[in-house]
Amino acid sequence: MNEFLDFDWIRRNTGVIADLTVQHLLWSLIAVAVGLALALPIGYLVHRTGRAAGFLLAVAGLLYAIPSIALFVAMPLVLGSKILDPINVIGALTVYTFALLVRSVSDGFADVDPQVRQSAVAVGYGPIRRVLGVEFPLALPVIFSGLRVATVSTISLVAVGAVIGNGALGQLFDRGFQSGFATPIIVGIVVILVMALLADGLILLIQGIMLPWFGLGPRSGGRGRLRRLVGAPR
Amino acid sequence: MNLFEHLLDPANWSGAEGIPARIGEHLTYSVAAMALAMVIALPLGILIGHTRRGNLLVAGLANATRALPTLGLLVLVVLLLGTGMLPVVLALAVLAIPPILNSTVVGFRTADPDAVLAAAAMGMTGGQQIRQVELPLASPLIMSGLRSATLQVIATATVAAMAASGGLGRYVLDGQKRADGYPEMVTGALLVMVWALVADLLLGALTRVAQRRSSGRRRVRTDLFDTDEAEPGPDTRNKGASA
Numbered sequence: 001m002n003e004f005l006d007f008d009w010i011r012r013n014t015g016v017i018a019d020l021t022v023q024h025l026l027w028s029l030i031a032v033a034v035g036l037a038l039a040l041p042i043g044y045l046v047h048r049t050g051r052a053a054g055f056l057l058a059v060a061g062l063l064y065a066i067p068s069i070a071l072f073v074a075m076p077l078v079l080g081s082k083i084l085d086p087i088n089v090i091g092a093l094t095v096y097t098f099a100l101l102v103r104s105v106s107d108g109f110a111d112v113d114p115q116v117r118q119s120a121v122a123v124g125y126g127p128i129r130r131v132l133g134v135e136f137p138l139a140l141p142v143i144f145s146g147l148r149v150a151t152v153s154t155i156s157l158v159a160v161g162a163v164i165g166n167g168a169l170g171q172l173f174d175r176g177f178q179s180g181f182a183t184p185i186i187v188g189i190v191v192i193l194v195m196a197l198l199a200d201g202l203i204l205l206i207q208g209i210m211l212p213w214f215g216l217g218p219r220s221g222g223r224g225r226l227r228r229l230v231g232a233p234r
Numbered sequence: 235m236n237l238f239e240h241l242l243d244p245a246n247w248s249g250a251e252g253i254p255a256r257i258g259e260h261l262t263y264s265v266a267a268m269a270l271a272m273v274i275a276l277p278l279g280i281l282i283g284h285t286r287r288g289n290l291l292v293a294g295l296a297n298a299t300r301a302l303p304t305l306g307l308l309v310l311v312v313l314l315l316g317t318g319m320l321p322v323v324l325a326l327a328v329l330a331i332p333p334i335l336n337s338t339v340v341g342f343r344t345a346d347p348d349a350v351l352a353a354a355a356m357g358m359t360g361g362q363q364i365r366q367v368e369l370p371l372a373s374p375l376i377m378s379g380l381r382s383a384t385l386q387v388i389a390t391a392t393v394a395a396m397a398a399s400g401g402l403g404r405y406v407l408d409g410q411k412r413a414d415g416y417p418e419m420v421t422g423a424l425l426v427m428v429w430a431l432v433a434d435l436l437l438g439a440l441t442r443v444a445q446r447r448s449s450g451r452r453r454v455r456t457d458l459f460d461t462d463e464a465e466p467g468p469d470t471r472n473k474g475a476s477a
Contacts (some may be wrong), residue, residue, distance in 0.1 A: 066267040066427050067389030073423035076416075077237075103462055120469060152301050159303040163396050163403065164410055164419075173309045177397065189306040196301035203255055 006183040014182075017172075021191055024168035027090050028155045028199075035097025036147065038043065038089040040097075043105020044131070053106060068092060068157050072141055072164050086168075089161035096157070097150040104146025109126030137211070144207045155196040240405075240417035241424065251404075259400035263319070263391040267326035268384055274327070275334035276376075277424065282335075283342025283372065284364055296336040304329055304390045312397035322394045329390055331381040337379025341372025374445040381437040388430045392422070402426045 010017070046053050075081065075088035112135050120134040162170030172188035175181075240246060247253050270314035282288045308325045345368045353367045369376075395403030403423030409415030 062431065062434070065430050067383055067385075067392050067430050069389070069392045069403060070423040070427040070430075071391045073406055073419045083410065083419070149300070152297075156301055160393055161303050163303060163393055163407060167305075170303070170305055173303075173306050174396065177309045177313055180313065182310060184309045185306055185313065189303055189310065192303045192306065193298075193301050197298075200297075200301070 004182055005186060006181075009181075009183045010187060015193065017187060018215075020169045020171060021195070023086075024155070024192070025195065027086060027158050027168055028093070028151070028195075030158050031090050031093035031154050031158075032097050032147070033153050034094045035150065036101055037180055038094075039101035039105050043102045044109055046102060047106040047109040057103055057106065060099040062100050063095060068096070068160050069163060071095060072161060084165050086161070088164065089158060089166060093154050093157055097154060098184050100150045101143070101146050104143050105139065108142035108146075111142055112138045140211055141207075144203065144211075148203050151199050151203060152196045155199060156192055157172055159192060235361075237417055237420050237423070240409075241421040243298050246421070248367050253421070253425070254403050256400060256404055256422075257429075260388070260402045260429065263322055263326060263394065263399075263401055264384070264387050266319075267330055267387050267391075268324045270323060270327040271330035271334055271383060271387075272380070275331045276338060279335045279338025279376075280342070280364060283339045284360065284368060286343070289339060289343070292332075292336055292339045296332045299332040302329075302476070304386075305396065308390065308394060310399050310445065312394075312399070316425070317398045318380050322391075322397065322399050326387050326390055328379075333383040333386065334379045337375045338372065341375030341379075344375070345371035351368050357365075359450055368446050373448055374441060377437065377441040377444045381434065381441060384437060385430055388433055390425065392426045402429070443459075 048055050049056070049174050071092035072088050073083075075091045076085075079087060079091055081087045081091075116138065117130065117135060120130045126133060135204045159167045159170030159173065161167030167174075169188045169192055172184040176184035176188070241253075249255065268466050279292075282292060307328065308322070311325040311328075312321045315324070349367055349371065350363060353363045358366065392403035392406065394401055395407040402422045402425050405425075406419045408416030409420075409422065412418070
């Protein structure tokens with residue numbers, strides 16, 4: 001049995017594929033959600049700390065340079081979990097999303113025009129209302145572009161967990177390779193690709209609804225534009 | 235259980251499956267893949283960047299490959315082409331091409347159009363414009379593209395162990411199959427982490443050199459002609475998944 005794409009195999013295994021897809025989606029969602037929840041307040045604080053910010057962001061950058069496999073293996077030491085526990089993959093990917101988003105959040109706040117901030121103070125906004133009502137919405141475009149990168153790469157990285165024994169849809173890669181059978185591998189790649197692109201589209205849609213003044217096109221001028229042209233908000 | 239017993243055991247430091255051999259394999263995969271990717275992506279990027287055609291294609295390619303599961307691609311390529319060095323290097327090069335291509339094109343696109351126009355007005359040929367104006371101005375971004383591609387390749391070369399190849403990922407995979415294999419996994423994880431951080435710091439330093447050189451040239455130019463052109467030094471690394 002060595003056909004390139006065996007539809008009969010797909011039909012017989014729809015249940016398994018669906019289960020793994022749900023698992024994959026759930027793990028990615030947890031990692032991105034927790035990473036974002038931590039990055040929002042801490043990213044704002046990093047932006048506010050001034051000189052220390054450069055150092056903190058360099059540390060976040062180094063975290064991001066660590067290959068995911070190394071991070072997966074290190075997680076049991078940090079979390080006290082078993083090596084086959086899915087929490088290792090979820091925890092390591094949370095670290096990645098956090099490292100990436102802390103940068104986006106602090107860059108986003110740094111992008112806010114100081115005159116706008118001063119205007120908010122001048123019309124009598126207190127600190128909390130100023131940050132949440134004025135600065136945060138203006139920082140959102142940069143945060144959203146970071147969120148898109150984090151989500152897409154998290155979804156594709158979950159599969160790497162298969163190397164340490166637990167990778168949701170990555171299991172299909174292992175299975176296909178062990179039995180010399182391409183179909184599960186192709187199914188895994190396609191499902192992960194489609195999931196990542198759908199998630200990216202969904203975030204774009206949410207961005208369009210939340211930031212109607214921003215539109216869906218690229219912003220003109222400024223550092224934000226350059227960053228968007230290159231891709232990630234680094 | 236001592237976490238470092240595998241790493242510190244002298245018996246593991248020699249032979250065909252020893253640590254130096256595994257490090258050598260990992261380095262060979264990474265360097266060969268980067269060389270192949272650069273030979274393809276740099277000329278293509280320069281062509282697209284100089285002629286300003288096909289920008290959309292490059293951006294789309296960069297986005298799509300971030301979503302591509304590296305492990306799946308690698309396993310599929312090895313399954314179809316057979317185990318060995320060449321399929322692994324091919325798959326790794328495929329992953330490195332989009333970031334290099336993208337950063338080269340963006341580097342050319344963000345090079346000051348006035349400078350390029352001035353070069354053309356002075357009678358520079360296309361090749362001279364590329365070599366003397368566009369490439370120096372684009373070099374910081376090109377460097378940062380090479381940096382993220384290198385990280386991606388080092389990380390994915392670890393994953394190659396699952397596709398029946400060598401490299402440092404071997405320790406992670408072999409250790410995972412044994413009940414008492416955690417120290418062996420730690421060896422692989424630790425060494426690949428060190429490699430990645432060393433490569434990142436090294437290429438980061440090179441990026442800063444390129445940045446200083448390109449902005450230094452620009453400073454001379456602004457002094458002479460008194461324009462207020464001042465680009466922010468872009469630390470725009472095309473970061474995606476580092477499998």
